[in-house]
Amino acid sequence: MRLGIIGLPNSGKTTIFNALTGSSYPTDPFSSGQLEVHTAVVNVPDARLDRISAIYKPKKTTYATVTYTDIGGLDKGIGQGGLSGPMRNELQQVDGFLHVVRAFEDEAVPHPQNTVNAIRDLETIDGEFMLVDLITVENRQARLEEERKKGKAAATPQYTAEVELFERLHAQLEAGLPLRDMDLTAEEIKSLRGYGFMTLKPTLVIFNMGDSGTDPAQNLKYDHQQAIVITLRGKLEAEIAQLTDPDDVAMFLAEYEIEKPSRERILQVSYDLLGIQSFFTYGEDEVRAWPVRKGGSSLDAAAAIHTDLARGFIRAEVIAYNDFMAANGSLNEVKAHGKMRLEGKEYLVQDGDMIVIRFNI
Ligand SMILES: Nc1nc2c(ncn2[C@@H]2O[C@H](COP(=O)(O)OP(=O)(O)OP(=O)(O)O)[C@@H](O)[C@H]2O)c(=O)[nH]1
Ligand SMILES: [Mg+2]
Structure with a gap:
């Protein structure tokens, strides 16, 4: 499973990437706004796997893994301007997005819109992605129309079905709604795989909070399919992820009333979001966890x-x-x-x- 961390400049993507992966890439208050990608693979902790392993004492215990990519460089206007090839390529490779939205106040960190407004920012990227998808849909529709005019595509049932499907996609996006809210059949989703639609990917919205302020999730109605909203304190979580002594971690978590480090929490939520579960293989050589869809x-x-x-x-x-x-x-x-x-x-x-x-x- 591959998850892409996206969001506006300076929202805290790299900070959260560090928190999730234990990496220590530099974060700085001045965003370059350029495409910059970090990747790390993390094990998915699983207490059941640990117990099976304790019984078999195999030569090797293998956890399921998740690959996180921190994809910097998205900004307001990408819908109009179009995505660069390399950016589109990065975005299309992931199975789901972690959309980081700034909710922390900090005068030392400039905001591209000058003010902190989490709901506005969430809608900005959502809107840009809908626009990106709309352009993809319209390009395909233009091709279909061309084929019809040239008489290349006879009115086969397949052709008609595709025209109808793309009309529905178009209407959905025009209405300002993501494609994943449509009840597409498995067949239809399969037929759309090659287009890499952004709004078809499951999305976890992460409000990146500071140490004070109100949680934007409280006033938000984000009624979308395959979308989950969570709130965390990115900077603090990144600091916790750097601690090596489990006692220190426990102390920190207790002090800041964090139930579970976001590292674990987000893995769990992502499995739910993408509809993934685990099965195990076992033996003297290897005990291993595997992901498979529900x-x-x-x-x-x-x-x-x-x-x-x-x-x-x-x-x-x-x-x-x-x-x-x-x-x-x-x-x-x-x-x-x-x-x-x-x-x-x-x-x-x-x-x-x-x-x-x-x-x-
Ligand atoms: N106060 C506060 N600052 C934060 C928090 N999260 C990130 N920052 C700061 O915000 C700045 C930008 O953080 P990054 O993690 O680099 O943000 P980014 O989204 O990766 O930025 P770009 O990749 O440059 O677009 C850094 O100075 C961070 O220390 C937070 O929860 N609270
Ligand atoms: Mg960054």
């Missing part, structure tokens, strides 16, 4: 591990994590209680399933 099948799980496993899939041996733990990690006991299930291709993977794929190629 509603994914055992065949999807097999494919996540290796295409060969999906190709030669025979069946999946599945144990629920809780059943494994109830049996104190004894496979014999799990089997004796009938808790190891043999499942076919269509089985829907549940969060925490421990899976062995039987295959033959």
